[in-house]
Amino acid sequence: MPREASAQTADWQHLLDRLADLGERRLVLVEGDREAALVWLRKLLPALSTGPGLWVGQPDACPANGLATVGPGKARSWLGRELGLVVWDGWQGNPPDGLAAIAGTLTAGGLLFWLMPPLSQWSTWPDPDYVRTGLDAARCHAFADRMATILGADSSVIRVNAATPEQARLPALPAAERPFRVGTNADQQQLVDRLVTFGLGRRRRPVVVTADRGRGKSAALGMAAARLLQQGRQRVLVSAPTRESVATVFRHARETLGDELAAEDDAQLVCNNGGELRFLPVQALLAERPDAEVILVDEAAAIPPHTLKQILTGWPRVAFCSTVHGYEGAGRGFNIRFRAVLERETPRWQELTLRESIRWATGDPLEPLIDRLFLLSANGFTGDLTDPEIAIERWQPAGATEAERNEAFGLLVDAHYRTTPADLRQWLDDPAAVSWVARCQGHIVGVLWAAREGGLPEDLGAKIALGERRVRGHLLPQSLASHAGFPEAACQRTLRVIRIAVRNDLRQRGLGRRLVLAARNYAVSEELDTLGSSFGGTRELLAFWRACELTFVRLGFQQEVTSGEYPVQVLSGVSVSGVELVSRLRSRLARYWTAYLPGHWRDLSPGLVMALTRALPATGRLDEDDHRDLFHFACGHRGFDLCLPVLQVLSQSPGVIERLERSEDAPLWAESVLQERSWPELQASGRCLGQRDGEDRLRSMVRELLQNGPEL
Template sequence: MTHQSPDTEPAVPDSNHAAWNEFCRNLAALGERRLVLLEGDRSRALDWLAGLEGSLQPEAVLWVGFREQSPLATANVTEPRKAARWLGRELDWVVWDGCAGNPPDGLAALTGTLKAGGLFFWLMPPLAQWSGFEDPDYARTGLETAESHPFAARMAAILQSHPGVVRPGPDGMPLPFPADRATKPFRPGTTPDQEALIERLVRLGQGHRKRPLVITADRGRGKSAALGIAAVRLLRAGRRRILVAAPSLGAVDSLFRHAWLEAFGTEPAEPASRLTLEDGGELVFLEIRELLARQPAAELVMVDEAAAIPAPLLKAVLLGWPRVAFASTVHGYEGSGRGFDIRFRAVLDAETPQWQSATLAQPIRWARGDPLERLAARLFLLDAGAPTPPPVKREPEVTLWSPASAPETELSEAFGLLVSAHYRTSPGDLRQWLDDPRAVSWVLRTGDRLAGILWATREGGLDLPLAQEITLGKRRLRGHLLAQSLASHSGFPEAASQQLLRIVRVAVPADLRGQGLGRRLVAAATCWAAEQGLDAVGTSFGGSTALARFWEGCGLQFVRAGLRREASSGEYPVQYLKGLSQSGQALQQRLAGRLAEHWLTLVPLNWQNMEPALLAQLSASLPAPAGMTADDRRDLYSFARGYRGYL
């Protein structure tokens, strides 16, 4: 139930600690959590929070903001941009100071840390002011110059009427209790489907080879706990070594905590990466690349947070050990894992056709239907799903489209389509899509149904002196990813001074791919860019043969490959460009020609581990190299003077 106050009167609560204490007890009995929105008078709200903390004495509290501004005596402290690192912990309170910045990924992540009875306090201006609020986090992603912020305005509209939001008023009235009192108090613990998963994992660890298990679940369903408990039961049953792989040690904190509880009845004193039983059986964590480099023997390998691991690495694990379990978050606060589910399924079907799947639906730390979980899903579209394409074929139609002004249902479908087609789509991407003043989007419809989406952003157009400083490595701006990358790595300042349209994402439903719909979207964007007088259209993506074929089929030219694999995709970034104006076409030819001249020298230095098929395709797409040019002499001069590096 929502207790609201007028936006014209700042909502700051008076002391009513007894009511809050009973409210929290009732929430815990129901297995629910709540967002408490503290609007308006910030200093008074901070004083009130300090008093409430002293009265209620929550055990685990996190203050998100500047350390020196925390009013809380017992709180841990973190910065907003580091908040997502707390995912996997269990907290009673989160107190988020919106004046320190509001990165969506961190906000969404911390809603998953609160246990039943927990409160998420959010200090912000009145809701009516959100669209014009100068969030300190905007500068991090180049949004500080935007005239309006539709993402914040949308959140404010949702919070205004959402039944799961508590907005205490200045009158100090007692909080409204949840309407339904608990007949049987909620108790966090192992759920029936989690226990069934533990049994399946034990059978996997003792069973036939090459029958991997793929586990998918929303955040908070206990998949990591199930992995840890099952690992200990397998070790007690006679297995000698079980390995755990993940993107980082922090990702398996929950797994080892539950393994420790199962084995010894207590939690580890500090984050653990190894567990050894009395008979020598051991559970050992290795970062995914270390696992593949060392290739240690093990009866079972468990891969947690698999959605954050590149598909080629997952395939290497699949083929490298006899028994493997992959666990992935589907609707995760840090980004969706459905791209993993779609991409990796083809690998599983080809390599291990007897693979199995399992899902977890019931939350373990809060009750099903928890208001805070529902609110987070609504605010950040965590449960957005791709639309089901219509069975009747109709002529596709491509139109310009604005996500910021779209109806909520259509926005959810469009974002769900981006999620399903990309290896990682986060709440931060949603804000960038809605708020970026340089963004342009197109939708493709077949009849009344959404069948494709393209998100692009305008880049470049920088004045020549600034472009030259970027080329010399003296300046680096936020945004302008493709324009700055091409300028700084090629030595051509016009790559930053010309106006480009960078295509950020193209997404088509899985069962409609291969029908030319993506190319229609790219053609529409290219036509629009030419009409607007832009010089070129381009893109940057994690390289794969399928994507390289797609972009070459759209008429774009390969012009650059990154020197290091992307952390998100595990693939080398590859950049393509198509000149539209005369100067844009000249830039495309210069970039491709320059790369071709040095390609055979650069490959053994930088791309020895690139997938052979991709390397062959990129090589074949380049023009024939020429002899030494004026550009060579210019590069030698820049290197000799220290303006540019060797590569």
């Protein structure tokens, strides 16, 4: 190796050694020609002493042997791992969620090499990842420009010109007074002790552990699991979205057990005393439902809330571990939504947290840099508000101050189950985006983000309805065209509300409705056809949108991965053709509603089933024979099965569902009549004592309707 190259390598190795001693990490931005950057890295990296490394890019371009490889779109799959070196080929695309995730895998002394064009070109450079999200139509990319500004101003970023890498100025780091070592600190040890107490303690007192990335929560789970086995627990199960997510848990459990470990494989540790620690993916855990004294759920924020509830109620002792701020995007939403489930199901639950970082030192500059780039810790304004005046105004996130963006994005993070860095990029860069904020005393206390969709050519709309074509974006119009079967929905122009959020203490004051009204007025002024939204269905959200005069037009067959709820779509006509489309969508859905319910939505909550049924047009019409059947059922002994079709028509008759909802047996009606659950199912769930009891209660409900209900 030439002396000059050797000296350069020595300088980089010295930097790595100093970073390791200080417990810090660095971003290395390699700007300029991609091929020149790769040539330099192929010379440099093999000579450096680093920990496990990863190349994010095309496998055949990997600059060093020994690096694992992954594509940019799969980078988030490395969640929960630990790396000493990452090389990210930004020329192949830069999905924000993956970038933020990969940064969190770096341990103390690690370097993140990022190959990119010069910072001055970022605002107009066509990132390959834009095509995936429809951002390739934007002439200027505010998100990338904002990142370039932040990186250019951060003195911790090591900038390397790919054409002259030997001229890179490496930071002159001071020698550490005492070398940094990854180890258990007092904060983590206290958590381990409390987890052991929980695991040996009383039933139905679950624990929720929250922390930022790098605080050692997964390590704490592993150490606690091992100690529980040492103290007599026979089976401790660990669950997570993927096996790779729990590698840290198992490593620390293995180290803690030491000589007490009798056998092991990738998914199981067995102690000399017969106790076992076993990994099961979430779905396998729920399918097999094995006996276990303790369940530990890692990366819980990535698991839908309805699934977490099943785990919570399925075993005696469950601990959930989650990142609160971070690239998972679900952390704070998890904390808010799952808290309600915990309060209802297990009110004696405990909340624990970790604050001190373990994998890197407190002064590490990479964590705050990634935090700023992706607004991972964005917070809405929480100060006191003395001025009651709140103004609604149009707002452009791309042109706002960083403080305003922090307030607005923080509201979205708190209000929605999953809001990620990719959402921030979409909000800033999407040419079709339109936004409004509610402002009070100079602060943003409410926000609505919408996008213009639809307006597609008629021939394309027809192909979408036939299932022959699918185009990027246009979620609501395409869904109504392809799934509801109305090709004209793709051709009409729609304003879709993507997200809406209001500061928690200002909710229930009509502020959300005012934001939606502003969006509607815009749709009118722009001569659009409809205003709509799509959301994970709950009774509360359905009631909100009905209050905003948007009506229910479609319910998806598949549950959302993020919320675990079925997607509900609502729409309001703005133009004459839009009003007609909404009417036709609703009439058709109402016509086939009771046919769809048993086959596709048997696991919907009965309260939501009743609310959705009420939200549809009352299309039921009873003839004389139907009235006779109802009388024979209510006042005689005519069987339920024989009367079921008539009871379903009754459910959709004018004014009936509103009366049925007031009954304490409304859930029984929803599950037996509308969802067609069997009597053994209803008995097993505690809805009734058996068929005779269930039928008697339904007969009573029909008698009340016949005597005191609406005109039938």
